[in-house]
Amino acid sequence: MEHSGKIKKDAMILCDHVSKSFVNGNETAEVLKDITLSVEENEFVVILGPGQCGKTTLVNILAGLERASGGEVTVNGKKVTDPEPERGVVYQKTALFPWLTVEGNVGFGPKMAGVPKKERKERTKHYIELVGLSGFEKSYPIKLSGGMRQRVGIARAYCNNPSVLLMDEPFGHLDAQTRYLMQEEVERIWSQDKRTVIFVTNNIEEAVYLADRIVLLSNCPTTVRNEFKIDLQRPRDNMSSEFLRLREEIGRHVEMTR
Amino acid sequence: MRKKIRFQNTKAETAVYFCASLTGLLLIWYLAVRYTNLNKVMPSPFEVFAFVGSSFVKNIGSRILPFHILASLKRVFVGYFLACIIGIPLGIIMGCSRTGKAVIKPIFELLRPIPGLAWIPLAILWFGIGESSKYFIICVSAIVSIILNSYSGASQVDPILTGAAKMLGARPIQIFFYITLPSSVPQIFAGLQVGLSSSWMAVIAAEMIRASEGAGWIITTGMESGNTVQILSGMISIGLVGLLLASLLRLMERGLCAWNIQGK
Ligand SMILES: Nc1ncnc2c1ncn2[C@@H]1O[C@H](COP(=O)(O)OP(=O)(O)OP(=O)(O)O)[C@@H](O)[C@H]1O
Numbered sequence: 431m432e433h434s435g436k437i438k439k440d441a442m443i444l445c446d447h448v449s450k451s452f453v454n455g456n457e458t459a460e461v462l463k464d465i466t467l468s469v470e471e472n473e474f475v476v477i478l479g480p481g482q483c484g485k486t487t488l489v490n491i492l493a494g495l496e497r498a499s500g501g502e503v504t505v506n507g508k509k510v511t512d513p514e515p516e517r518g519v520v521y522q523k524t525a526l527f528p529w530l531t532v533e534g535n536v537g538f539g540p541k542m543a544g545v546p547k548k549e550r551k552e553r554t555k556h557y558i559e560l561v562g563l564s565g566f567e568k569s570y571p572i573k574l575s576g577g578m579r580q581r582v583g584i585a586r587a588y589c590n591n592p593s594v595l596l597m598d599e600p601f602g603h604l605d606a607q608t609r610y611l612m613q614e615e616v617e618r619i620w621s622q623d624k625r626t627v628i629f630v631t632n633n634i635e636e637a638v639y640l641a642d643r644i645v646l647l648s649n650c651p652t653t654v655r656n657e658f659k660i661d662l663q664r665p666r667d668n669m670s671s672e673f674l675r676l677r678e679e680i681g682r683h684v685e686m687t688r
Numbered sequence: 689m690r691k692k693i694r695f696q697n698t699k700a701e702t703a704v705y706f707c708a709s710l711t712g713l714l715l716i717w718y719l720a721v722r723y724t725n726l727n728k729v730m731p732s733p734f735e736v737f738a739f740v741g742s743s744f745v746k747n748i749g750s751r752i753l754p755f756h757i758l759a760s761l762k763r764v765f766v767g768y769f770l771a772c773i774i775g776i777p778l779g780i781i782m783g784c785s786r787t788g789k790a791v792i793k794p795i796f797e798l799l800r801p802i803p804g805l806a807w808i809p810l811a812i813l814w815f816g817i818g819e820s821s822k823y824f825i826i827c828v829s830a831i832v833s834i835i836l837n838s839y840s841g842a843s844q845v846d847p848i849l850t851g852a853a854k855m856l857g858a859r860p861i862q863i864f865f866y867i868t869l870p871s872s873v874p875q876i877f878a879g880l881q882v883g884l885s886s887s888w889m890a891v892i893a894a895e896m897i898r899a900s901e902g903a904g905w906i907i908t909t910g911m912e913s914g915n916t917v918q919i920l921s922g923m924i925s926i927g928l929v930g931l932l933l934a935s936l937l938r939l940m941e942r943g944l945c946a947w948n949i950q951g952k
């Protein structure tokens with residue numbers, strides 16, 4: 431079940447020996463050190479890593495929002511240099527446009543692409559319903575709770591119909607119940623309408639529930655520690671003995687990275 | 689921040705404090721004039737209010753008070769409007785283009801410490817003592833804070849939001865119209881607010897130089913004829929109109945920046 435991070439050159443997403451250091455004055459902080467991983471088309475990969483290990487930094491590099499200090503990322507053979515609509519990002523700290531309503535935020539991508547108003551409205555409505563925010567279409571982000579904002583961020587990314595979804599701890603601020611609901615929802619949407627998903631979390635149960643494959647990161651300076659293929663039937667039952675066994679095993683590996 | 693403090697008091701409470709403080713001021717004024725030597729240089733508030741009231745029907749100089757105020761307002765609107773249509777785009781260009789900033793910023797840094805009123809002599813030499821020189825003075829007085837605030841609004845756009853817009857497929861021109869502009873609106877309004885009060889102050893100064901009507905003219909002729917009642921009437925009208933203008937702009941800001949206001 432375990433296999434070391436051997437890279438497949440024909441994979442959809444290739445993260446090839448990526449490293450990242452932040453230079454602050456004369457101090458250099460090495461955050462990512464030689465990260466190599468590959469993601470197949472329509473694969474659901476969960477990146478599991480401890481707090482402050484550089485997960486957001488990695489997502490930003492994959493998205494093209496930040497440049498790697500070394501190595502490179504390619505998607506379908508094309509080098510990533512800038513953010514592009516084919517790679518949708520759900521931010522950890524929701525980066526909603528505060529001057530737009532929920533509706534305006536969710537429909538922003540289609541609007542930029544020139545999707546006709548009627549179709550845009552329908553799509554927006556669909557995704558707002560999907561994340562359970564019907565009735566809040568006209569609210570501004572400032573009036574929403576943290577969890578609601580996060581759901582707007584998810585709807586906004588989905589509504590733009592990207593072929594790759596990068597989700598950075600999207601359920602971090604949700605209460606446990608909403609979190610389970612959203613996990614089921616994300617899994618359901620993914621099963622119906624396959625995409626390539628890279629999902630970041632520090633929650634083992636969430637990782638086992640969602641992942642085709644889990645990439646376990648080490649502490650800072652961060653490298654890929656381990657990979658686990660999860661072959662459980664979907665939708666998964668997080669009380670089944672197989673689930674619990676996997677969860678415990680990965681938990682042991684996580685302990686070792688501490 | 690400001691809103692938080694405001695919303696601690698209910699509207700009614702705020703109104704009560706407002707009236708109390710005004711009544712207090714008038715009372716002190718009245719008592720001081722009534723019981724001290726101040727009455728040699730100051731009229732009582734009642735005289736002033738009576739004068740203001742009567743001047744709605746009786747001419748001061750060639751026209752009644754509302755028309756004097758309208759004359760000043762017209763000058764302010766022309767000068768202020770010019771300042772807006774020049775200042776806002778200029779500030780925004782400075783804020784979002786590095787070249788724009790490099791070219792315009794040094795000139796602006798040099799002009800910035802010069803108060804609008806220091807332009808009066810040049811304005812008179814260039815435009816004469818007619819209306820155009822007044823427009824010019826008002827425009828220069830208002831434009832400084834308008835440029836400065838538009839500039840800082842446009843230059844402080846959150847890079848995370850521009851990144852998010854790119855991620856959603858916005859092209860540079862779309863980023864300008866859908867991200868840079870709306871996110872600068874609150875700052876631009878702050879500049880418009882300061883600019884408006886600067887231009888209202890500038891019109892008074894401009895009218896004190898040479899004019900045949902206007903709120904500033906009322907004060908100057910009051911001084912020439914030693915009429916303190918007229919001077920104070922002019923001053924009070926200026927204060928009230930200035931307050932009204934600022935409130936109007938704030939109302940507009942509330943409408944346009946609803947997204948920025950916490951609370952209900
Ligand atoms: N722009 C930056 N400049 C300097 N240091 C940075 C910058 N961005 C991130 N870092 C540092 O890199 C490290 C990793 O940050 P990052 O946000 O990527 O971690 P994370 O795993 O996403 O954390 P969390 O679990 O809180 O989400 C942190 O120590 C942070 O201080």
Ligand SMILES: [Mg+2]
Nearest residue numbers: 485486487522
């Ligand atoms: Mg993070």
